[in-house]
Amino acid sequence: MKVFKPFCSLVIALFFFSCQQESKPTFFIIQGEAQGSTYAIKYIATEEVTSKTEIDSLLTAFDLSLSTYRPDSKISKINAGDSTIVVDDFFVKTFEVSNQIFQETNGLFDPTIGVLVNAYGFGPNKKSVNLSPNQIDSTLQYVGFDKVKLNEDNTISKKHNQTYFDFNAIAQGYSVDVVVDFLKSKGIKNAIVEIGGELFALGKNTIENKNWVVGIDDPLQTPEERKLIAKVNLENLGMATSGNYRKVMIDEKTDEKFVHIINPKTGLSQKGNILSATVLAKNGALADGYATAFMIMPLEESKTFLQNHPELYVMLLYTDVENQMQQYLTDNFKKLIIE
Numbered sequence: 001m002k003v004f005k006p007f008c009s010l011v012i013a014l015f016f017f018s019c020q021q022e023s024k025p026t027f028f029i030i031q032g033e034a035q036g037s038t039y040a041i042k043y044i045a046t047e048e049v050t051s052k053t054e055i056d057s058l059l060t061a062f063d064l065s066l067s068t069y070r071p072d073s074k075i076s077k078i079n080a081g082d083s084t085i086v087v088d089d090f091f092v093k094t095f096e097v098s099n100q101i102f103q104e105t106n107g108l109f110d111p112t113i114g115v116l117v118n119a120y121g122f123g124p125n126k127k128s129v130n131l132s133p134n135q136i137d138s139t140l141q142y143v144g145f146d147k148v149k150l151n152e153d154n155t156i157s158k159k160h161n162q163t164y165f166d167f168n169a170i171a172q173g174y175s176v177d178v179v180v181d182f183l184k185s186k187g188i189k190n191a192i193v194e195i196g197g198e199l200f201a202l203g204k205n206t207i208e209n210k211n212w213v214v215g216i217d218d219p220l221q222t223p224e225e226r227k228l229i230a231k232v233n234l235e236n237l238g239m240a241t242s243g244n245y246r247k248v249m250i251d252e253k254t255d256e257k258f259v260h261i262i263n264p265k266t267g268l269s270q271k272g273n274i275l276s277a278t279v280l281a282k283n284g285a286l287a288d289g290y291a292t293a294f295m296i297m298p299l300e301e302s303k304t305f306l307q308n309h310p311e312l313y314v315m316l317l318y319t320d321v322e323n324q325m326q327q328y329l330t331d332n333f334k335k336l337i338i339e
Contacts, residue, residue, distance in 0.1 A: 023047075025207060034059040035172060036069065037196035043183055044190040044206055050183065058182055059175065059195075065090040066171045068114065069124050078156050079114070079164045086154045094167050094174055094285070095150050101170070101289040102145040105305075109293040110264035114166030115142050117262060120269060136267040143264050173198045173240050173288025180284075192234075197241060200284045201234035211235045213338065219243050219275040219317055220325060229317065229327075232336040237313070238284035242291035243276035261295045273319045274299065280313035280333065290314075299328065306330055 023046045030041040030052050041055065065088050067073045077085050087095075101109040116139055118124070119131055131139070147159040172195055179193045180200045190203035192212045201212035211233040221227040232239075242261070262269055277294035281287040290312060294302050299318055306314055313333040320326050329337075 027207065030055055032056055035063065035067070035175065035196055037172075039179075039193075039195040041179065041183075041193050042191060043188045044203075045188055049186045049188065055179065055182075058179065062090055062171075062175050062178055066094060066167050068166055068168070075165050075167065078158075081161050083155060083157065085156065087150075087156060088154075090174075090178070092150065092154060094171055097174070097285045097289065098167065098170055099145060101286070101293060104309075105290075105293040105297065107145070107264060108296045109169070109289050110143060110145050111165055111167045111169065112143050112145050112148060112163050113262055113264045114164030115139055115162060116264075116267055117166050117168075118164065120262060131267075140267045143267070169242075169292040170285055170289040172196050173238060173284035173286070176200045176238065176284035198239070198284055198288050200238045202236065204235055214239060216241065216278050216315065217276075230315070231338040232280075232333075233338060234280070234336070236282075237280045238282065238287040239278065239280050240284065240287035240291040241276055241278040242288075242295050261292065263296050272296070272298070275317040275319060275325060277317075278315040280336070282311065286312075303328065 025044050025046055028043050028045055028048055030050070032039055032052055032055065034056070039055070039059070043049075063070055063073060065074050068075055068079065070076060074085050074087055074091055078087075098109070098111045102111075116136075119135075119139060142160045142162040142164070144159075144163075148163060148165075149157040151157055176193050176195050176198050177200065179195070180191070180202055183191050183193070183202065188202070190206050192201050192205075192214075193199060199214065201214065204210065205212050212235065214232055214234055215228040216230045216232065218227040218229040272295075274295050277291045279287045279291040279294065281290065294314065294316060297305065299316065302314075302316060306312060310332065312330070313336065314328075314330045315333050316328040318326055318328065
C-alpha cells in the first residue's frame with residue numbers, strides 16, 4: 001500500500017493542477033445576424049455556457065413579437081387590425097418603456113409614428129411617397145401613443161384602426177437587454193453585447209482588469225472610412241446612438257431626400273442641426289428611445305431636459321450657424337471619455 005501513495009498523490013496533484021488550468025476565465029465570442037443587421041457577444045467565463053443556437057433562438061422569438069418586417073409577428077398582426085392578439089412579455093416591456101419616454105418627452109418619442117414611417121419609405125415596403133401638407137395632416141390623426149392602450153388581458157386597443165406600431169426606435173436597444181438578461185441567467189457577470197450598433201456593457205473586462213471600452217463614430221465620416229469621435233469607459237450601462245447621417249430615402253419622382261427620423265408632432269422628416277445623439281442609460285431600451293427623442297428635441301430644450309435627468313449620460317453632435325460640428329456633453333458623460 002505504501003508503494004502506491006506517492007503515485008496517488010502525484011495523480012491527485014496533476015488532476016488538481018489541470019482543473020486549475022481549465023477553470024481560468026477567458027473570452028467567449030458569439031456572432032451572427034439579426035434584425036437586418038449583425039450582433040456580437042463577448043463574455044467572460046471559465047467554460048462555454050451558451051451557444052449561437054440559443055442566442056439565435058432567443059432573437060427569433062423577439063422578432064416574432066416585435067418585428068414589423070415579419071408578417072407572422074404579433075406586432076404585424078396588431079397593425080393589420082387583429083385586436084384579439086395577446087402580446088407577450090417582450091411587447092409589454094417595450095410598450096411600457098415607450099410610454100414612459102413618450103410621457104417624459106411630451107410626445108417627441110412616439111412609436112405610433114409607423115404610418116408616416118411607411119409613407120416616407122422607411123418601413124417594410126420601402127416605397128416612398130411625396131406627401132402633401134394635407135396628406136401629412138390627415139395621417140397625423142392616427143399618430144399618438146395616448147390613442148393606444150395595453151389592456152389587462154394583454155391585448156391592445158387602438159382608437160384608430162389605421163394606427164401602426166413601429167418600435168424600431170427602441171426595440172433594438174431592448175433586444176440587447178433581453179440577451180444580457182439571458183447571459184445573467186447563465187451566471188455570466190461580465191460581458192458586452194452589441195446588436196446593430198446598440199449595446200450594453202455588463203460588469204467589466206476582468207481579464208484585462210479594466211472597464212469595457214467602446215468607440216463612438218464620427219457622424220461626418222465617409223462610408224469608406226471608420227473615424228471615431230471619442231472612446232468611453234463603460235460599466236453596467238446601455239449605449240445607443242441615433243443619427244441623421246446614414247439613413248436617407250430619395251423620392252422616386254422628385255429626388256427629394258428624407259432623413260429617417262420623423263417628428264411625430266409635425267409629421268415632417270426631421271431636418272434639424274443635430275447630427276447624432278449618443279445616450280448611455282441603465283439599460284439599452286432607455287438609451288435607444290432617448291437617443292431618438294434627442295434627435296428631434298431642439299438643442300436648448302435638450303440641455304434643460306438633461307438637467308432634470310442626471311441618470312442619462314449624453315453626447316450631442318450638432319452644427320452651428322457656420323455649419324461647423326460642435327459637441328454638447330453632460331458632465332457625467334465627460335467623466336467616461338478616454339483622453
